[in-house]
Amino acid sequence: MQCPATAVMAMVAVLAAVVDSRLVFPPGSDMGYIIPDDPESEKYDDDTSWQNYVDLEDDKTQLPQRGAREALKQVDEALWDILQSSVRQEDNRLGMERREDTVKSDPVENWHGRWFPHPPQPDTRMKDEELPDSLKDDKHGIAMGVPHKMCDNGKVNLTVDWDYSPINYTCFDPKHHRLPVQTNLSSVEQCIYIPKGYTPQHLCMYHTITYNTTLPTFGPHRPIWPVYGEYKFVPVQRWLHSIEHGAIVMLYDPCTEPMLVSQLRNLLTACLRKHIITPYTLLTQERPLALLAWGCSLEMSNVNATEVKEFIKKRALHGPEGHYPRNGGFKEGLIRRAEYPPGAEGKDSNLCPE
Incomplete structure (x- = not known):
């Protein structure tokens, strides 16, 4: 079975083929995030040139082809499923740690200081x-x-x-x-x-x-x-x-x-x-x-x-x-x-x- 990290990398490669982007890993984490490349700064001669440039860019803009849109959708859904699975695994791990800490930290058994007003007494009532x-x-x-x-x-x-x-x-x-x-x-x-x-x-x-x-x-x-x-x-x-x-x-x-x-x-x-x-x-x-x-x-x-x-x-x-x-x-x-x-x-x- 392919591990989640390998699957992510494979899908990132597919995504990179469709759009210009890069994978970023936060420090201390094995989960990365896909972000688009920073656009290069544009230079314009004057305000009129700027307006003309925008008009030209609008003319050149094309919507992704149908195959590309479907690929993006599939990658997005797969990444979302993997992210949810990772969150559930982390919640389960933290829950187990909290339960273990609760069992280990019994205030009555582990307390060795003074009690107010007096130490708890065991239940000695008859049954x-x-x-x-x-x-x-x-x-x-x-x-x-x-x-x-x-x-x-x-x-x-x-x-x-x-x-x-x-x-x-x-x-x-x-x-x-x-x-x-x-x-x-x-x-x-x-x-x-x-x-x-x-x-x-x-x-x-x-x-x-x-x-x-x-x-x-x-x-x-x-x-x-x-x-x-x-x-x-x-x-x-x-x-x-x-x-x-x-x-x-x-x-x-x-x-x-x-x-x-x-x-x-x-x-x-x-x-x-x-x-x-x-x-x-x-x-x-x-x-x-x-x-x-x-x-x-x-x-x-x-x-x-x-x-x-x-x-x-x-x-x-x-x-x-x-x-x-x-x-x-x-x-x-x-x-x-x-x-x-x-x-x-x-x-x-x-x-x-x-």
Whole structure:
């Protein structure tokens, strides 16, 4: 196969036979450029002679013959193809060099100076496949309610879900930031269809859990669920497990009018034992109160006793494990443990007994 340089030289010879030109190689390059010869300087006796000379040259000018034009076109196309091929080869070579440089210059492996703020640490987090078989479950991925420090025992690594910031449970300036009571806004109830075969996954504390909505009513959560009752604050990754067990979760903005919070609390605790009460800062200012059940939520601007009881009777004790009676093992921030309401006779199924 003829090399590109030889082919170029051959075609240059053809081109030179057609037009007066020369081949120029830039310093340090094996690729040349064809340029026409410099025209000789012309001498004229006066302005009139100059004009006459131009007229004569115009008369002598002839267009290239058809064969010559085709030869020029073929040479031009061949040179263009060779030039493009050379550019592609050079790009490929430079790309390979850049990739090799990237692999060789790992800033972490090759850095021997000081680090700010501290040297990077290797990822030592557990992996699910490294857990003992006693923690594994075909249904949830991780067994429910089995405390283990390698996964979740309700006591360690809790800052993965909450950094203990008082912002989550404090109204810092009640005098100016207390939310006004709006009695003219109706409540908003929303439910999502959840297939009966759906089973939320349990994730250990070395997994971060986030949700695509501010009021999740189903989804992955921690294996250890909270003791039923009222809390200083409970992260969503915990109380979602309570919802799966049929609980009703009461949420309220920390700056909600205390009278409304008290009214809703009294109604809930008088209806069922399986409840969680916690402040929550992602509610709207127009409706700073909410009740959550499996797949459903009720957002409220004020408290209507009839509406609240209807929601609890209709939505409580649902979920894949809605009638599971046991308390959980998480009790960080627990203020008041839940009890069976009067008249329930120790049965969770007796909702809102009169």
